Amino acid sequence: MSSNIFNVFKMCAGKQPLTENDIEHGTSRDPPGKKKHRLLHIKAIKKLFYCKRTTGDPNNQQIIHENITAESIQRDIDQKLFSKASNDLIMLEQECYSNTDDELHHENKKKVESLYKVLEDMVFTVIKDSITMECEELIEQAVQAILEQEKEDNRYITDSKDYNPERPRKWKQKWISTVKESVNDRVKELPEDETNNSSSSLSQSFTSLGKIFKKDLTHIIYHLKQHYPDDFDVCNSYAQHYHQAFLAHTNTITEFELSDKDIFFLLCWVHDIYPNVILKDPPLAGNIDETRLKSLLSPQKIRDYESSYVSTEVFTVKTWINKSLDLEAQLWNVGKEPEKLDETYHTELHIDVLQNFSGGIRRAMEISERLTNRLKPLLAAELVEFAKRYKSLFEEFLEKNKNQQNLRPTIIVNMNCCWNFRDFVTHNFNDAQLQRHKENMNSILLEFEDLGYNVLLQSLFQELKSHFKKISQGNGLCSYKVMSEIIEKVEKYIDPLTTLKTSCHQEMIGRIHFYLVTEYVTRLMKKKVCLKNMDQLKTLANQINESAKMIDDFFSSQDSPRVWLIPLIYKIAEIIRLQDIGAIQIEVAALVEEYSDVGKKHIEGILYIKGNLSKQEVKSVLNILKYNGTKANKNPPFFSLIKLS
Incomplete structure (x- = not known):
């Protein structure tokens, strides 16, 4: 029998589970030299070794225990048969503490207590080491021994008539103390510097604690939990003590003044890493009751650190985006031609600024969504202030550098930059809390771009005015030659402006398109030409159509975005060509339908050219405007921008 026992209970031998047949014949199914993890079947163990050997009538309540001696129990302890040793000790203990009070029983009591001391030390050494031990059969033996003792404690308290000063032995309380001790020892074993890339000793220490927590709790879930009954709540019991280590560490470090980086890391740890990365790690999730874990920081401490973090983050972003702007402004004043990227003038200003802005948001997201929502509008407000300063510095530059050689390229590169800012704001400022900042930012940037376009197109528009004067003079109204010259001038002027981003270039083309149509229509309505001859009116209408076609063809080839201008001329x-008053009324109504901001003076200016209309007919045409009311414009404002005196 002893050889069988030795075969079954070699400590941590790593054998496969044995069948009853294997136990009976003392054989092993494991291949030689190969260690395999195994878990002994407790029922088989108890069947073979939990010996209540009795004699006499089974119906008789008197049971005599045989072969349970101090020596046999010591052998069981030596062979790590803690469950059997615990059970046999209880039987021996019950006999020793019966009413018999002779010398022999007194001596046996000493032996029992001595054996209890040895068993207790070995059992709780296993419990202490089980936090890293994977020898599950040994852990199972230790846990079963504790359960046997707890069961006997309960029996003694409720049923026993014998006096036993050693009861209750309270091994479960001892287990709780041992768990705490084992966790504390694990925390003390942590290396001082386990991570090479941490920003500070604080992050190193918390990272080390977090790794141990995850590693040990995962081990507990996979290798210990199944050996304990539910009432031990083994996962939460261990987690509570690790959590106390975190609390103690947090309380210690928060007694000192922390750097900005340490505050950031601490908030990341409290709000995200610990609750989400560690406690909600897949193996741990569902095994730990987070509601029983006290917050690592008090609400007041959290508020203080969050306020400090937000203030620092806003100041940092503000500082860096303004440094980027100052460096950019220095380049303007040097007068060096900007760099090109994909054939357009390019600056890194928007990249630097938006990276700083987005970096602030991204860092806050690493802490919590709530803190991110608190920081977003503050950083957006700083971006608005940046845009104001950007525009102000640019206006100052234009005022002082009107004759700079690379003035036009500098304007272009900043207009390209403005568009990048607007594009970012359009796509990223969609939260309700950012709407006001989005509107302010876009308003400033559009004013900035207007300033740039005005300077870029100023000389062109000034030159074109002299050509439009020719259209207004004498009989040269709407002449084909003059309009051809105007288109040629425009084409030559815009050719070097392809260094604008495509969207900015299209906006510029649209502005030139709008200027040409506006200037042409204004000259047409302001010219005091009154033609009564039907043929003259048809000739003028044809000339106007030719000019309209030239404008249409050119700007269509340039992909002008102002396509709504095409039908206007x-x-x-058509109004000038028509003679039938009803047809004129219909055409005027169609004009009003498309361009509802057209006014009485504008229609009068057009009808004045038709000198063959009576006052009554003119009045009937003007009555069309009464039905326009306050109808919204289908198209952007046009006639309302033309002032006729």
């Missing part, structure tokens, strides 16, 4: 030409 044709409609005016």
Whole structure:
């Protein structure tokens, strides 16, 4: 029998579970030299070794225990048969503490207590080491021994009539103390510097604690939990003590003044890493009751650290985006031609600024969504202030550098930059809390771009005015030659402006398109030409159509975004060509439908050219405007921008 026992209970031998047949014949199914993890079947163990050997009538309540001696129990302890040793000790203990009070029983009591001391030390050494031990059969033996003792404690308290000063032995309380001790020893074993890339000793220490927590709790879930009954709540019991280590560490470090980086890391740890990365790690999730874990920081401490973090983050972002702007402004004043990227003038200003802004948001997201929502509008406000300063510095530059050689390239590169800022704001400022900042930012940037376009197109528009004067003079109204010259001038002027971003270039083309149509229509309505001859009116209408077609063809080839301008001049030409008053009324109504900001003076200016209309007919045409009311414009404002005196 002893050889069988030795075969079954070699400590941590790593054998496969044995069948009853294997136990009976003392054989092993494991291949030689190969260690395999195994878990002994407790029922088989108890069947073979939990010996209540009795004699006499089984119906008789008197049971005599045989072969349970101090020596046999010591052998069981030596062979790590803690469960059997615990059970046999209880039987021996019950006999020793019966009413018999002779010398022999007194001596046996000493032996029992001595054996209890040895068993207790070995059992709780296993419990202490089980936090890293994977020898589950040994852990199972230790836990079963504790359960046997707890069961006997309960029996003694409720049923026993014998006096036993050693009861209750309270091994479960001892287990709780041992768990705490084992966790504390694990924390003390942590290396001082386990991570090479941490920003500070604080992050190193918390990272080390977090690794141990995850590693040990995962081990507990996979290798210990199944050996304990539910009432031991083994996962939460261990987690509570690790959590106390975190609390103690947090309380210690918060007694000192922390750097900005340490505050950031501490908030990340409290709000995200510990609750989400560690406690909600897949193996741990569902095994730890987070509601029983006290917050690592008090609400007041959290508020203080969050306020400090937010203030620092806002100041940092503000500082860096303004440094980027100052460096950019220095380049303007040097007068060096900007760099090109994909054939357009390019600056890194928007990249630097938006990276700083987005970096602040991203860092806050690493802490918590709540803190991110608190920081977003503050950083957005700083971006608005940046835009104001950007525009102000640019206006100052334009005022002082009107004759700089690379003035036009500098304007272009900043307009490209403005568009990048607007594009970012359009796509990233969609939260309700950012709407006001989005509107302010876009308003400033559009004013900035207007300033740039005005300077870029100023000389062109000034030059074109002299050509439009020719259209207004004498019989040269709407001449084909003059309009051809105007288109040629525009084409030559815009050719070097392809260094604008495509969207900015299209906006510039649209502005030139709008200027040409506006200037042409204004000259047409302001010219005091009154033609009564039907043929003259048709000739003028044809000339207007030719000019409209030239404008249309050129700007269509340039992909002008102001396509709504195309029908306008044709409609005016048609009003001048028509003779039937009803047809004129219909055409005027069509003009009003498309461009509802057209006014009485504008229609009068067009009808004045038709000198063959009576006052009554003119009045009937003007009555069309009464039905326009306050109808919204289908198209952007046009006639309302033309002032006729």
